[in-house]
Amino acid sequence: MAHVALADRGQALSHPHSFITKYVWSQDHKVIAIQYGITAIAVGVVALVLSGIMRLQLGFPDTFSFIQPSEYYQFVTMHGMIMVIYLLTALFLGGFGNYLIPLMVGARDMVFPYLNMLSYWVYLLSVIILMSSFFVTGGPTGAGWTLYPPQAIMFGTPGAEWGIILMLLSLFVFIIAFTMGGLNYVTTVLQARTRGMTLMRMPLSVWGIFTATVLGLLAFPALLVSAIMMTLDRVLGTSFFMPAMVSMGEQTNYDGGSPVLFQHLFWFFGHPEVYIVALPAFGIVSDLLSTHARKNIFGYRMMVWAIVGIGGLSFIVWAHHMYVSGMNPYFGFFFATTTLIIAVPTAIKVYNWVLTLWRGNIHLNTPMLFAIGFIFTFIHGGLTGIFLGNVVVDLPLSDTYFVVAHFHMVMGVSPILVVFGAIYHWYPKITGKMFDATLGKAHFWLTFLGTYSIYLPMHYLGFLGVPRRYFAYEGIDFIPQSALDLNTAITISALFVAVVQIIFFYNMIWSLFKGKQAGSNPWGATTLEWQTPDTPPIHGNWGPELPVVHRWAYDYSVPGAEEDFIPQNVPESEVDKAAS
Amino acid sequence: MSDIGSTTGAVLAEGMPGIVDDWSADKEAFHVPWGKAMMWIFLLSDTFIFSCFLTSYMNVRMSTTVPWPNPSEVFALTIFGNHMPLILIAIMTFILITSSGTMAMAVNFGYRKDRVKTAILMLATAAFGVSFVGMQAFEWTKLIEDGVRPWGNPFGADQFGATFFMITGFHGLHVTGGVIYLSIIAFKVYRGDYDKSNNYEAVEIAGLYWHFVDLVWVFIFAFFYLW
Ligand code: HEM
Numbered sequence: 190m191a192h193v194a195l196a197d198r199g200q201a202l203s204h205p206h207s208f209i210t211k212y213v214w215s216q217d218h219k220v221i222a223i224q225y226g227i228t229a230i231a232v233g234v235v236a237l238v239l240s241g242i243m244r245l246q247l248g249f250p251d252t253f254s255f256i257q258p259s260e261y262y263q264f265v266t267m268h269g270m271i272m273v274i275y276l277l278t279a280l281f282l283g284g285f286g287n288y289l290i291p292l293m294v295g296a297r298d299m300v301f302p303y304l305n306m307l308s309y310w311v312y313l314l315s316v317i318i319l320m321s322s323f324f325v326t327g328g329p330t331g332a333g334w335t336l337y338p339p340q341a342i343m344f345g346t347p348g349a350e351w352g353i354i355l356m357l358l359s360l361f362v363f364i365i366a367f368t369m370g371g372l373n374y375v376t377t378v379l380q381a382r383t384r385g386m387t388l389m390r391m392p393l394s395v396w397g398i399f400t401a402t403v404l405g406l407l408a409f410p411a412l413l414v415s416a417i418m419m420t421l422d423r424v425l426g427t428s429f430f431m432p433a434m435v436s437m438g439e440q441t442n443y444d445g446g447s448p449v450l451f452q453h454l455f456w457f458f459g460h461p462e463v464y465i466v467a468l469p470a471f472g473i474v475s476d477l478l479s480t481h482a483r484k485n486i487f488g489y490r491m492m493v494w495a496i497v498g499i500g501g502l503s504f505i506v507w508a509h510h511m512y513v514s515g516m517n518p519y520f521g522f523f524f525a526t527t528t529l530i531i532a533v534p535t536a537i538k539v540y541n542w543v544l545t546l547w548r549g550n551i552h553l554n555t556p557m558l559f560a561i562g563f564i565f566t567f568i569h570g571g572l573t574g575i576f577l578g579n580v581v582v583d584l585p586l587s588d589t590y591f592v593v594a595h596f597h598m599v600m601g602v603s604p605i606l607v608v609f610g611a612i613y614h615w616y617p618k619i620t621g622k623m624f625d626a627t628l629g630k631a632h633f634w635l636t637f638l639g640t641y642s643i644y645l646p647m648h649y650l651g652f653l654g655v656p657r658r659y660f661a662y663e664g665i666d667f668i669p670q671s672a673l674d675l676n677t678a679i680t681i682s683a684l685f686v687a688v689v690q691i692i693f694f695y696n697m698i699w700s701l702f703k704g705k706q707a708g709s710n711p712w713g714a715t716t717l718e719w720q721t722p723d724t725p726p727i728h729g730n731w732g733p734e735l736p737v738v739h740r741w742a743y744d745y746s747v748p749g750a751e752e753d754f755i756p757q758n759v760p761e762s763e764v765d766k767a768a769s
Numbered sequence: 770m771s772d773i774g775s776t777t778g779a780v781l782a783e784g785m786p787g788i789v790d791d792w793s794a795d796k797e798a799f800h801v802p803w804g805k806a807m808m809w810i811f812l813l814s815d816t817f818i819f820s821c822f823l824t825s826y827m828n829v830r831m832s833t834t835v836p837w838p839n840p841s842e843v844f845a846l847t848i849f850g851n852h853m854p855l856i857l858i859a860i861m862t863f864i865l866i867t868s869s870g871t872m873a874m875a876v877n878f879g880y881r882k883d884r885v886k887t888a889i890l891m892l893a894t895a896a897f898g899v900s901f902v903g904m905q906a907f908e909w910t911k912l913i914e915d916g917v918r919p920w921g922n923p924f925g926a927d928q929f930g931a932t933f934f935m936i937t938g939f940h941g942l943h944v945t946g947g948v949i950y951l952s953i954i955a956f957k958v959y960r961g962d963y964d965k966s967n968n969y970e971a972v973e974i975a976g977l978y979w980h981f982v983d984l985v986w987v988f989i990f991a992f993f994y995l996w
């Protein structure tokens with residue numbers, strides 16, 4: 190069967206004209222991306238407010254009567270789950286994935302726009318279900334974002350009435366939404382690139398998002414299955430995860446289930462999830478560094494293989510979260526080894542970022558500041574990860590504030606810095622306007638230094654043995670007064686950082702109306718999204734002809750070239766003409 | 770080291786580097802329509818779902834302290850006074866495998882753009898699917914009459930009923946979804962939609978899904994009834 194490549198087919202995109210079809214039920218990947226982005230950031234603000242409330246309690250115990258222990262648990266749980274899944278996963282893949290993939294590979298849209306649109310609406314539904322758990326009897330679940338059974342579904346845990354059911358349902362719906370979007374992202378990258386855009390010419394942003402999506406498609410199944418099984422345990426009284434137990438003086442009806450099975454399933458999802466959040470950040474940060482240092486990325490091929498290698502390895506390290514679960518000690522040996530192996534490609538990436546900066550022509554634009562900030566926080570969180578990857582070091586540190594500090598550095602602060610950097614970087618393309626650079630830089634410095642003053646002291650608390658997920662620490666002998674004072678200081682920083690984000694929102698909204706026109710390529714970037722005929726790009730992205738790609742994405746400061754960058758769609762002949 | 774791996778040379782690279790070159794060619798990594806690629810990726814993801822289900826099943830079955838019920842006893846039927854272990858399940862499996870055959874024929878006629886035969890064979894496949902689900906309903910009813918419940922049963926470990934209803938139920942939903950999917954495509958075939966676009970790939974994509982659902986059944990069958 191003769192078969193025409195997708196990129197060569199004249200695609201009949203429907204061009205809707207009414208407001209509703211253009212901006213609400215839109216099938217345009219750019220509109221869907223913005224819908225995803227705004228929704229994700231909105232729930233992210235909820236999670237930020239929750240963390241502020243938790244910090245108030247920890248910093249000023251006994252001051253706020255509206256925070257009781259069960260509320261504290263509920264806030265911890267919702268904060269963690271929202272941040273990891275509903276903010277970061279949705280924002281990187283649904284937001285940046287949707288916006289960047291078709292533009293960067295030179296396609297007119299995702300391969301299946303209708304399914305892509307559904308993906309957003311189903312995601313919104315999952316968010317609504319999650320938020321509704323704040324308003325039901327008993328409130329949201331307080332099981333911790335890891336939802337470990339048996340306690341997650343036992344009465345006595347806050348939210349055991351409805352909260353846990355809504356949480357599991359919401360995750361189920363989220364996974365459906367993610368799958369609909371994810372199939373689109375993967376297939377678009379594989380099958381719908383424009384002429385000349387080989388896989389090895391794709392910008393690293395696309396590589397990161399693509400690999401993360403593949404991880405998601407293979408890891409979310411484990412969460413889906415465990416959510417189904419836990420729902421059955423809770424609703425029908427099956428005993429998948431529930432051993433025989435006595436609760437409140439009475440023998441429960443459960444019998445013979447395995448709580449450790451849940452932990453395996455959860456972390457088989459949970460560890461790749463860390464990389465679902467990290468790999469897009471890796472990719473995007475590579476592009477930001479290269480563009481703003483006016484230098485090609487160091488070791489492009491190595492970077493690609495490192496992304497793919499990390500993606501593969503991330504499936505065989507999950508039980509490093511379970512050293513204290515009582516599993517067979519030999520497992521600990523195996524998983525510690527794989528965990529340390531995964532540090533190798535990760536370290537390669539860090540070296541390559543630093544080497545990209547070396548002798549570059551560094552422009553400290555706002556996105557660049559965030560990208561460099563990311564290198565710091567990521568190295569920091571990565572190093573503590575090596576501590577925790579070793580069984581003997583993890584045993585005393587597990588479930589302390591050292592762990593809280595570690596994962597906030599590596600998968601909280603680092604990806605969030607990239608999110609900010611990426612928003613500043615692509616804002617001129619998305620809106621056509623330039624943001625206010627002074628406010629942007631102020632936002633960076635206050636956020637960067639502020640988060641350090643939150644999380645650096647937490648390592649010290651962890652060494653003292655201060656346990657995580659505690660409502661109050663008064664009257665515990667081994668915790669000195671100085672640790673409690675430190676908690677007050679951390680809280681002040683946390684509230685400060687939270688308030689500082691207002692600068693960001695103000696800047697984004699103000700610039701939308703009052704910002705200067707940005708022009709089509711303000712950073713002088715090489716990748717295709719900056720070469721669109723219109724800014725912001727219209728539905729269909731390109732004019733009558735798709736762009737043709739002649740080179741990789743990193744031709745910066747090429748000797749003899751007219752400018753210090755050569756866009757991907759400029760043929761060799763034109764460069765020679767300019768040089769002669 | 771030889772320089773076979775060079776991507777610039779006119780000679781096609783062999784072995785691993787050749788595969789890499791091939792995959793990183795421009796436009797398309799796989800020379801198939803995008804719908805087919807997307808279905809394959811979806812099925813890969815779905816494979817992980819079923820693998821998680823079956824691994825969990827093996828895990829609870831091995832770790833439970835109460836003996837597991839004997840499947841050939843639980844799943845036996847008495848027909849005309851003859852006690853026949855696993856008879857119903859044998860018929861169900863046979864039906865599902867037959868339906869894969871009719872589906873393959875539908876795809877074949879799809880290639881030849883034979884509108885009517887394709888539609889009829891797809892509907893036949895869907896009908897086999899319906900009878901499979903019907904028999905599954907019968908089997909569930911019988912087990913429930915015998916006292917098997919998701920939370921317990923008279924024959925042994927509680928997890929028997931739990932895993933059985935959950936996994937066969939999840940698979941049954943896949944079959945039901947497949948029946949609806951096939952019927953819709955069959956209707957479109959019959960209406961001539963694919964003659965207009967001169968492109969029957971939708972039939973083949975539906976076929977992929979259907980064969981996958983059958984294949985999964987073989988595993989479920991082996992793990993639940995033969996172990
Ligand atoms: C200014 C920003 C943030 C602050 C002040 C903050 C604060 C906190 C606090 C106080 C806890 C509870 C610690 C405990 O009692 O055990 C926590 C837990 C957590 N946070 Fe954050 N956080 C912030 C941002 C983030 C981000 C961006 C992420 C994204 C990955 C994140 C992920 C988590 C997770 C996964 C937990 C664990 C929840 C659990 O124990 O179930 N946080 N955070």
Ligand SMILES: [Cu+2]
Pocket residue numbers: 459460463506507509510
């Ligand atoms: Cu991990």
